[in-house]
Amino acid sequence: MRPNRFHNVLRIGPVRVGDHHDGRGRTKHTAVCTAPRCDFSADYNTRAAAELAAHTHRCNPR
Numbered sequence: 001m002r003p004n005r006f007h008n009v010l011r012i013g014p015v016r017v018g019d020h021h022d023g024r025g026r027t028k029h030t031a032v033c034t035a036p037r038c039d040f041s042a043d044y045n046t047r048a049a050a051e052l053a054a055h056t057h058r059c060n061p062r
């Protein structure tokens with residue numbers, strides 16, 4: 001999943017958090033891991049939730 005209009009992009013370790021509009025007047029907050037072989041990405045309704053997810057994300061969980 002790759003929204004093409006990220007703004008306010010913040011990098012936390014390998015994870016990027018960006019805001020984008022969902023086309024219906026709302027802003028969504030997406031966390032995407034950029035590490036190779038990690039395809040973590042998720043949408044959140046709040047910036048705080050997205051940043052928390054980025055902080056707590058661990059690549060290659062066992």
Ligand SMILES: [Zn+2]
Nearest residue numbers: 033035038059
């Ligand atoms: Zn990862």
